[in-house]
């Protein structure tokens with residue numbers, strides 16, 4: 001079975017990312033499939049949860065992935081949310097790190113161990129605990145705990161699952177990685193005025209789509225984007241269920257359903 005083709009890919013997409021110019025209050029987003037993104041925020045390029053599989057490479061993917069690791073160039077930052085394959089991938093991360101040699105890699109402690117085993121030097125990494133922040137290149141990044149299989153907290157090393165709030169160029173983007181709701185999440189999110197919230201909808205150990213709708217009813221991001229579907233058979237969801245329920249329950253919520261490899265420019 002052939003995969004869903006990406007809108008843009010390879011050198012064409014790479015050039016588009018490099019050439020995209022943004023005014024104040026704008027950010028560009030490219031969905032690279034599942035939880036993987038490229039963000040351009042002002043001048044800063046961020047790769048989030050870099051993951052790539054060619055056709056036929058295991059695990060089988062339903063979606064064509066637009067950028068090989070060596071095409072993930074020009075980044076000022078790489079973020080990994082947690083130590084699972086589709087978020088901190090030992091096959092993708094070393095290539096992405098090499099393609100963007102200036103970019104520090106933000107990641108939680110168990111993901112650090114995955115990255116070390118994959119041969120990435122510790123000096124490239126900034127281990128985040130959750131409820132801490134990193135600032136560079138006009139970007140302010142806050143790491144927030146997430147609750148993928150639940151909240152897992154180690155007194156010394158911090159949280160196992162993280163999401164990140166990326167702020168720069170007068171835009172605030174929230175990518176929770178994988179999460180379910182947890183006690184204290186709401187209060188943490190309430191500290192921010194979210195421009196774009198990327199919300200997993202696949203359920204299982206993640207938000208179910210009605211929970212993503214509920215997130216919007218509570219937190220009112222300017223734009224909600226469903227993510228984490230369309231990649232693996234047996235762990236996907238139809239984004240139309242999300243948009244339909246949103247139209248019913250939060251009718252004034254702006255929702256953007258992205259296509260993989262397509263540029264979306266958010267304007268405040």
Ligand SMILES: [Zn+2]
Nearest residue numbers: 035084086178
């Ligand atoms: Zn995941």
